[in-house]
Amino acid sequence: MRARLAGAPPxxxxxxxxxxxIVEAAVVVALSAGAAAIANAxxxxxxxxxxxxxxxxxxPCPEPAGEVTAIRAGDPLIRxxxxxxxxxxxxxxxxxxxxxxxxxxxxxxxxxxPGAALADVAASxxxxxVVYGDGGDPDSGxxxxxxxxxxxxxxxxxxxxxxxxxxxPGPGGAP
Amino acid sequence: MxxxxxxxxxxxxxxxxxxxxxxxxxxxxxKSVADHLLTTEHPYDCCDGxxxxxxxxxxxxxxxxxxxxxxxxRAASGQDRDTIHRAIERRAxxxxxxxxxxxxxxxxIPSAGSPAAKVKLVVFLCPRCxxxxxxxxxxxxxxxxxxxxxxxxxxCRVFPVxxxxxxxxxxxxIAAAARIGKFWEFMLHAFREFDRYSPDALPGWAAAVGIERxxxxxxxxxxxxxxxxxxxxxxGIRAGVEATPALFIDGRRWHGDMDVETLVDVLEEAGVAP
Numbered sequence: 001m002r003a004r005l006a007g008a009p010p011x012x013x014x015x016x017x018x019x020x021x022i023v024e025a026a027v028v029v030a031l032s033a034g035a036a037a038i039a040n041a042x043x044x045x046x047x048x049x050x051x052x053x054x055x056x057x058x059x060p061c062p063e064p065a066g067e068v069t070a071i072r073a074g075d076p077l078i079r080x081x082x083x084x085x086x087x088x089x090x091x092x093x094x095x096x097x098x099x100x101x102x103x104x105x106x107x108x109x110x111x112x113x114p115g116a117a118l119a120d121v122a123a124s125x126x127x128x129x130v131v132y133g134d135g136g137d138p139d140s141g142x143x144x145x146x147x148x149x150x151x152x153x154x155x156x157x158x159x160x161x162x163x164x165x166x167x168x169p170g171p172g173g174a175p
Numbered sequence: 176m177x178x179x180x181x182x183x184x185x186x187x188x189x190x191x192x193x194x195x196x197x198x199x200x201x202x203x204x205x206k207s208v209a210d211h212l213l214t215t216e217h218p219y220d221c222c223d224g225x226x227x228x229x230x231x232x233x234x235x236x237x238x239x240x241x242x243x244x245x246x247x248x249r250a251a252s253g254q255d256r257d258t259i260h261r262a263i264e265r266r267a268x269x270x271x272x273x274x275x276x277x278x279x280x281x282x283x284i285p286s287a288g289s290p291a292a293k294v295k296l297v298v299f300l301c302p303r304c305x306x307x308x309x310x311x312x313x314x315x316x317x318x319x320x321x322x323x324x325x326x327x328x329x330x331c332r333v334f335p336v337x338x339x340x341x342x343x344x345x346x347x348x349i350a351a352a353a354r355i356g357k358f359w360e361f362m363l364h365a366f367r368e369f370d371r372y373s374p375d376a377l378p379g380w381a382a383a384v385g386i387e388r389x390x391x392x393x394x395x396x397x398x399x400x401x402x403x404x405x406x407x408x409x410x411g412i413r414a415g416v417e418a419t420p421a422l423f424i425d426g427r428r429w430h431g432d433m434d435v436e437t438l439v440d441v442l443e444e445a446g447v448a449p
Contacts, residue, residue, distance in 0.1 A: 044211075045204035045255050060418035060433070061304040064338045109405045110346055112337040138412040147337065 064112070066149030068142070069157045073165040077128055077157065084126035088133035088144040089163060099132070099166055107133060107144040113151065121153055128155045135162025194230060195240055197247035209250040212259055218242055219267040241444055242266075248436065265431040269424070270441060276426030277414040284330040284407075285358040288318030292328045294425060294445045299332045299411045300362075301419040302346055303339035306433060308366040310420050313435040315363060322439050326446045331362065333404060334411045334419050341372055348377040350404040351394035352386060360384035 005012065040046050077083055078099070087098045088107040098104070105117050121129065129148060133141025145158035159166060201209055213227040222229035222236035226246070229239035242263065249259045268274070279297050298314065300307040311331070317323040333349050335342035345365060352361030361384050365372075368380060381391040394400055411421065415428065422429040422438070424445050431437060 043204070045208045045250075045253075048253060059306065060420060061301055061306060061336050061339065062418040063336055065417060108343075109408050110335045110337070110343040110401075138409055143412065 063147075064150035065143075065146040066151075066156070068145040068149050070142070070160045071130065071157045073159055073161060073168075075130075075157075075159075078130050078159065078166075080128070082127035084121065084124045084129045086121070086129060086131045086144065086148075087163070088131055088140045093134065093163070097163065097167060102132075105144065107140040107147075109140075109143070113144070113147055118148070118151055118153070121148060128157065129153055130157045130159060132159035132166055133162045135164045194235075195243040195247060197244040197251065201247055201251060205250040205253070208254075208256050208259070209247045211256060212246045212250075212263075213243055216242070216246070216260070216263055219271050237447060238444065241440060245437070245440060262432055262437075266437075266441065269427060269429045269431055270444065274427045277423055277428070278426060279330070279410065279414070279423070281328075281330055284332055285353055287315050287329045287331070287359055288323065288327055289325045290328055292318075292326050292446075294327045294442055295330060296327050296442060297330045297332065297423040297426075299334035299414075299416045299419055299421040301334055301336040301339055301342050302349055302362070302365055303342040303369075303372065304336060304419045305369070307420045308369040310433055310435065312363055312366050314438065315359065317435065317439055323442055327442050331358070332407045332411060333362075334408055334416060334421070335404070336419055341374060344374045344377065345372065346404050347395055347400060348381070348391075350400045350407070351391060351397075352381065352384070354394050354397070354400055354403070355386055355390055357381075357384050357386055361386070 071077060078085060085099055085102040087094050087102040087104045089098075089104075090106055091104070094102075094104045103120075105113065105121070107113075129145075131141045131145040131148070133139050133144060135141070139158070139162050141162045142158045145156045149156040198209060198213075213230075214225050216226050217224065218226060218229055218236060218238045221238045222232065224232075226239050226242050229236040230243060232239075245263070245266070246259055249262060254262075281295060281297070284297065296314070296318070298311070300311050314323075314329055318327045318329040333346045335346035337343075349358065349362055349365065352358055361380065364380050364384050368376065377395075378388055378391060382388060414421075414423065420433060422433075424442060429438075429441070431441065
């Protein structure tokens, strides 16, 4: 512990401590920069000190799509009481037939799922989310599931073959 | 030792690479990066040796010259070995004979450039994607008046990306303009005005390209316009598009860099392929 200078004001020690820290930081920065410059100089292809080309963005713009799992129409997860089942089809198709207990969140191919619908799904407290759609190519159920997953909903699945697969053989169902 | 190995690499690569204008101008670190790659990387078609070996053969493998220019252009721009190596790999994955081809109904897609051109390029663009706003007009210029004129037909599909606010409205406006026969005029104008976008600006943009307000409003409101937009997006999803811009060269997905120099190069390559 260094003795305080005779007659120094009470803040002297604190000020000296701050000054020492700044000097030490400056020395570390200078040494690091020097080491980086030397490392760059011995590279086979040294990085330029000044950018010679205009910065350009070449990255693609992704859809908000996440990972989902395909399940079969007979999967027990669909009937599990802790699962939220979502019908991605339009109102007409939903009225004609839907899985008992299914909630309708119509999939829009070009506009995002409305925030309120997304909040409802998030607030459902379901352990898993299963989405089924029209079973087309591409399948609206799979696409909605991917969007829900991409926007933060966890444990999302889609029914392979969609509503026709769930209805089984017969009118409106799988062939 | 390391210096000596560079010297050997340079001596092996230099004579052949000197025939390629992009390589002739290289010096220092960029030259050593290019020389190393030219003596270690192999063309994915037409010749079995390294790029440098293939350049020396007579007649020279045209792909070797293209790849040498590709490597040297990148080295000159400051890219390192690994970055260029990955770019070559992505190019190979996209261009190798036998890569899966997607079938598009080209007659249904708005096109630019000569309809008789050998190479068909299908692009999926989002009207609110910043990269698309640069690449779309660049490709249009190349196929209509630039280096790809007469060689490539550009087919453009609108693919509104949901993470871009306004993409659905702008996409519908472009689909409406397409139904009126003003697809490219409107699309290019929308990209020029990219930073001034608002839904309220769309009728003004239509007027700027010669579309009457009543006709534009009617086309936007027509359910068939929305159906056309949805069909374009579904077609992209079927082909595996998950981001824009997405390009298909003669039906093969392009996985490489999206800068116009690279694309002109690979499209010319596709044009001379047997």
